[in-house]
Amino acid sequence: MSAAYITNYSNDFAINAEKLTRNFGQLSAVSELDLQVEKQTIYGFLGPNGSGKTTAIRLLTGLLKATSGEVNVLGCQLPRESNKLRLKIGYMTQKFSLYDDLTVKENLQFIAKIYGLTPNEQKARLSELLTIHQLTKQAKQLAGSMSGGQKQRLALAAAVIHKPKLLFLDEPTSAVDPQNRREFWEQLFDLCDQGTTILVSTHYMDEAERCHKLAILENGIKRADDSPQALMSNLAAQVVEIAASDLRQIKNSLIKLPQVISAAQLGTHLRVLVKEEVTQPIALLQQQPCLNPADQLAIVRPSLEDVFVSCTGRGATL
Amino acid sequence: MRTSLIRIQAIVIKELLQLRRDKMTFGMVIMIPLVQLLLFAFAINTNIRDIPVGVVDHSQTALSRVLQQTVSATGIVTFTHHYHSTKQAQAAIDRSEVRAVLIIPQDVSQRLVHHPSVGFGLPPSSKEETSRPIAQWLVDGSDTVIAGSIKSLRRMPLVELLDKPANRNTPTFEVTLLYNPEQRSVVNIVPGLVAVILTMTMIMFTSAAIVREQERGNMEMLIITPMAPLELMVGKIIPYIFIGAIQVTIILGLGYWLFNVPFNGGLGQLVLATFLFICASLVLGLVISTIAKSQLQSMQMTVFVLLPSILLSGFMFPYEGMPLPAQYIAEALPATHFIRLIRGVILRDVAVIEMSFDMLWLIAFTCVGLLISALRFKKTLD
Numbered sequence: 001m002s003a004a005y006i007t008n009y010s011n012d013f014a015i016n017a018e019k020l021t022r023n024f025g026q027l028s029a030v031s032e033l034d035l036q037v038e039k040q041t042i043y044g045f046l047g048p049n050g051s052g053k054t055t056a057i058r059l060l061t062g063l064l065k066a067t068s069g070e071v072n073v074l075g076c077q078l079p080r081e082s083n084k085l086r087l088k089i090g091y092m093t094q095k096f097s098l099y100d101d102l103t104v105k106e107n108l109q110f111i112a113k114i115y116g117l118t119p120n121e122q123k124a125r126l127s128e129l130l131t132i133h134q135l136t137k138q139a140k141q142l143a144g145s146m147s148g149g150q151k152q153r154l155a156l157a158a159a160v161i162h163k164p165k166l167l168f169l170d171e172p173t174s175a176v177d178p179q180n181r182r183e184f185w186e187q188l189f190d191l192c193d194q195g196t197t198i199l200v201s202t203h204y205m206d207e208a209e210r211c212h213k214l215a216i217l218e219n220g221i222k223r224a225d226d227s228p229q230a231l232m233s234n235l236a237a238q239v240v241e242i243a244a245s246d247l248r249q250i251k252n253s254l255i256k257l258p259q260v261i262s263a264a265q266l267g268t269h270l271r272v273l274v275k276e277e278v279t280q281p282i283a284l285l286q287q288q289p290c291l292n293p294a295d296q297l298a299i300v301r302p303s304l305e306d307v308f309v310s311c312t313g314r315g316a317t318l
Numbered sequence: 319m320r321t322s323l324i325r326i327q328a329i330v331i332k333e334l335l336q337l338r339r340d341k342m343t344f345g346m347v348i349m350i351p352l353v354q355l356l357l358f359a360f361a362i363n364t365n366i367r368d369i370p371v372g373v374v375d376h377s378q379t380a381l382s383r384v385l386q387q388t389v390s391a392t393g394i395v396t397f398t399h400h401y402h403s404t405k406q407a408q409a410a411i412d413r414s415e416v417r418a419v420l421i422i423p424q425d426v427s428q429r430l431v432h433h434p435s436v437g438f439g440l441p442p443s444s445k446e447e448t449s450r451p452i453a454q455w456l457v458d459g460s461d462t463v464i465a466g467s468i469k470s471l472r473r474m475p476l477v478e479l480l481d482k483p484a485n486r487n488t489p490t491f492e493v494t495l496l497y498n499p500e501q502r503s504v505v506n507i508v509p510g511l512v513a514v515i516l517t518m519t520m521i522m523f524t525s526a527a528i529v530r531e532q533e534r535g536n537m538e539m540l541i542i543t544p545m546a547p548l549e550l551m552v553g554k555i556i557p558y559i560f561i562g563a564i565q566v567t568i569i570l571g572l573g574y575w576l577f578n579v580p581f582n583g584g585l586g587q588l589v590l591a592t593f594l595f596i597c598a599s600l601v602l603g604l605v606i607s608t609i610a611k612s613q614l615q616s617m618q619m620t621v622f623v624l625l626p627s628i629l630l631s632g633f634m635f636p637y638e639g640m641p642l643p644a645q646y647i648a649e650a651l652p653a654t655h656f657i658r659l660i661r662g663v664i665l666r667d668v669a670v671i672e673m674s675f676d677m678l679w680l681i682a683f684t685c686v687g688l689l690i691s692a693l694r695f696k697k698t699l700d
Contacts, residue, residue, distance in 0.1 A: 061542055086542060086543060086544045089542070091538075093539055097536050097537075099336065102332065110331070111543070113328035114543045114545050115543065116321040116324060116325070158539075
């Protein structure tokens with residue numbers, strides 16, 4: 001029964017992992033991760049550094065062997081069928097992993113040959129990729145001498161050279177300016193539209209919000225997963241925004257209250273997360289001696305950061 | 319199979335492109351054999367000439383002065399200092415002013431007259447005084463090569479000291495020196511140098527090859543591709559076979575034109591022997607590469623292999639003179655087998671196939687090494 005179950009699953013999902021665990025000695029980098037990624041969607045891993053995002057991606061690509069748990073990626077059972085999987089997936093590493101001392105074109109030619117493209121396919125695909133990723137002018141430039149944005153475009157071009165069905169991106173935009181980030185995401189949506197499933201890890205809230213679905217990771221444990229909209233509307237807390245003077249002091253007092261999950265300053269406002277069971281959050285906060293009656297309080301719509309904070313119990317350190 | 323060849327070709331091209339952009343490494347490919355050849359061929363010489371020595375002349379006669387001239391005429395020593403007493407002479411040796419001192423006794427002429435080689439005396443065993451040497455050397459014996467040179471003076475002929483021809487003994491053995499009749503050390507050193515330089519550069523290049531990919535972060539990208547470990551290994555060593563060929567050409571070419579090293583064997587045999595050794599060295603480098611965690615470690619391991627290759631392979635000291643454990647280590651090193659092969663080919667015109675043990679050993683070493691490195695190279699990150 002279980003075999004049929006898995007086959008059935010793998011038709012619907014690009015990635016299906018059950019209780020995926022990986023330990024490094026005493027440390028559990030990923031523990032009991034259940035993951036279902038639908039085909040042709042962009043799935044995000046959101047979490048701080050050290051939350052297990054990279055380890056999870058390495059487990060799903062077959063780069064690391066799981067300590068325990070089941071993984072099925074594109075119908076391939078890992079680690080048994082990891083060789084079969086390699087032709088179907090693309091992987092863009094966190095650190096630039098192409099050759100700095102080769103030109104853009106030489107790098108792409110190298111990867112194309114490794115994936116067994118014929119000379120004709122190679123030529124057509126290379127000029128296509130150079131155009132899509134705006135690298136035609138840089139074709140003869142050494143990769144090491146390019147800017148962060150150009151390197152990132154080259155890395156993406158190399159990762160999709162063999163038209164993979166599934167693309168893994170490990171913090172792809174960490175060294176890139178906002179303009180390039182926007183364009184990069186446009187490329188991702190184009191790829192997704194053409195049928196590619198994409199799994200992307202990030203620690204940027206705005207990027208996470210673009211994903212179709214999102215998993216919030218902390219210390220290798222999945223705290224929540226759903227679409228960003230659902231996560232925000234199902235938040236198990238209320239958000240109160242306070243406009244007042246001396247916000248630092250107010251923050252330090254409020255954070256000591258047992259009903260307050262967190263407080264974070266955003267410019268001239270203080271954003272306070274209050275537990276869901278409090279029926280009158282504004283009234284509760286106004287009773288506090290640190291607040292003046294003149295201060296303005298209002299309940300606002302939760303943001304993804306609020307979701308993240310309430311899931312992980314971390315402040316605005318991200 | 320076809321895709322496999324394409325992948326190997328891709329790696330070869332990539333390595334060559336990287337090498338072309340790395341001017342320093344490319345320069346070293348040429349400079350290492352050049353400098354080493356000149357160093358070993360010019361600077362290192364076991365035929366020692368003009369050792370500075372002193373003399374204590376207790377006799378102060380015409381004969382003692384002729385004796386000094388005869389000794390210095392051999393070219394082995396040059397008299398640079400005169401001392402009045404044996405004590406002074408010993409102090410001079412202590413402070414390294416001279417390496418040896420010739421002490422000529424007062425009765426040097428009497429000793430000479432009774433010396434068996436002169437022929438006035440009776441056979442040495444019959445009378446005590448006849449067997450006395452005519453003078454004595456005090457030698458700084460810590461350097462065995464210098465001591466050996468001076469010891470060779472013990473039986474020097476004394477014809478010039480007397481008008482009468484010396485009464486020399488017929489040698490017990492007749493010796494015919496084959497292959498290097500002039501006894502020039504360069505003839506033996508140049509073929510051996512090929513082994514040492516190839517050991518050094520070939521192991522160094524490949525031992526850094528895999529580690530470098532790891533250090534620069536390229537490995538994470540490479541192992542996610544469908545490339546097989548063996549393809550990567552083969553692709554990595556092919557470019558360096560050409561590099562090795564360039565270096566061998568430099569060494570043997572200069573050896574032939576500059577130092578007149580005879581070239582008795584066939585070119586085909588030389589190419590075969592060298593090819594076998596280059597492959598063995600490259601594979602050894604690959605094995606190191608899969609063990610080392612950084613380029614610094616791979617460099618240290620290269621030196622670890624290089625030192626015994628220089629000292630035990632027969633390049634500097636004859637294999638036969640080594641104690642048994644050292645001989646076992648020497649047998650394990652590819653350089654030992656290659657030195658036998660290349661000296662055989664170049665100096666004695668022997669075919670590689672006639673030295674089949676050394677040939678087979680290099681082939682076996684290559685195959686086993688390639689297998690080990692391909693097995694050790696993991697396609698995962700754990």
